Amino acid sequence: MSIRLYVGNLPKEVERQELQDFFKDxxxxxxxxxxxxxxxxxxxxxxxxxxxxxxxxxxxxEAYNGNEFKDSQIKIEKALPRKKGKEGSEAPAASSSSGGGGKSSRRSNRSRSSSPSSDSGSAQPDPRWADELAKLKQMLATQTTNS
Known part of the structure; x- marks a missing residue:
């Protein structure tokens, strides 16, 4: 069974043959x-x-992750299965990323989408932060009544 590896942090000026030559050994x-x-x-x-x-x-x-390739320290990991996007283009689908450039904007777009509520048309807060939000609201209410 073939395995697909994600190779990240490549420089802007790179050709397929150069990358293939890098992995020749x-x-x-x-x-x-x-x-x-x-x-x-x-x-x-x-x-x-x-x-x-x-x-x-x-x-x-093990051998190539973190190595220098054209003055860039490359990151190599097993790729996750490809997901269908709007454009149908390939997106970096790595198992874990830290500082993946454009990935954070895609991730935040997904988390911003909210399911429509039957009570109101307004966006609902992220449930992961609901407790913290309630505490902040209470602190703000306490501050405004003390002023």
Whole structure:
């Protein structure tokens, strides 16, 4: 079964062949893909490498994660299954990311969407912060009555 690896933090000026040459000592790869911007044709900062099996994927992650590639410290991890988006384009689907650039805006867009309430048309607060919000409201009410 083939395993897809996410390769992040790639420089803007990179070609597929350069990335393939970087991994030449890792063994045979099924495919190497650099994700490019449709308008500029430049790398969007990530790509994918597909290898034959899980063992080879683990070896590549251990050997290459954090290495320098064209003055950038690359990040390699197993990719999550691809999710269908509005555009149908590939998005970085890594298992964990810290500082994934544009990912935070997509994540916040998803969390902002609220289900319609039968009582009112207003947006409901995020339930994860409901207790904190209630405390803040109470503090604000106490401050305004003391003033």
């Amino acid at each position: 890792a063994g045979e790869m099924l495919s190497v893909k650099v994700i490019t911007d449709r308008k500029t044709g430049k790398c969007r900062g990530f790509g994918f490498v597909t290898v034959k099996n899980d063992e080879q994927a683990d070896r590549i992650i």
